[in-house]
Amino acid sequence: MTTQSTTPDNKSIVQRALTALVATGDVDALAPLLSDAFLHHRPDATSSTKTEWLAAVRAALPPLAGMQVDIRHVLADGDHVVMHSLRRLPGGGPEIAVVDIWRIADGLIAEAWEIIEPVAQAAAHLVWWEPGDR
Structure with missing residues (x-):
């Protein structure tokens, strides 16, 4: 028997x-x-599967050690949790905006999606729907 987790959980x-x-x-x-x-x-x-993703995270950690993470929003609705954060890479790297979406099932993270955008490029991405050469 499974029980549905609550949003705070x-x-x-x-x-x-x-x-x-x-x-x-x-x-x-x-x-x-x-x-x-x-x-x-x-x-x-x-x-990627759990094993593949954990290997990718493990490989990315040395260059990302010391990354600053500023969590701006954490929203939950049913089995989904959405987090918006701003992150600055170590060594004066670029600031990036990240949106992570997590789906929870049976008390564990079952799926994840992420969108990453360098903050410096955000203005250019706000006009993607306008006609013109792109």
């Missing part, structure tokens, strides 16, 4: 996962919070 699952990853850089602490059937979806329509 789902928010705390995501917050624990992010704390485990960002604050400590411990990818192994993140793994138990992910469903075995976890899928990470990218805007280019590719997906």
Whole structure:
């Protein structure tokens, strides 16, 4: 029998996962919070499994060590949690805006989507629908 998690519970699952990853850089602490059937979806329509995604996160951590994360919004509705954050890469790297969407099932993160945009490019992306050469 499964029980549906409440929205505050789902928010705390995501917050624990992010704390485990960002604050400590411990990818192994993140793994138990992910469903075995976890899928990470990218805007280019590719997906990765739990094992593939954790390996990619592990590989990205050394260059991202010390990244500053400013969480602006955490919203939850049913089994979905959405987080909007601004992040600054270490060493004076560019500021990026990130939207993460997490789906929770049976107390674990089952799916994730993320959109990442360099803040410096945001103005150019606000006119994508206007006619002209692009």
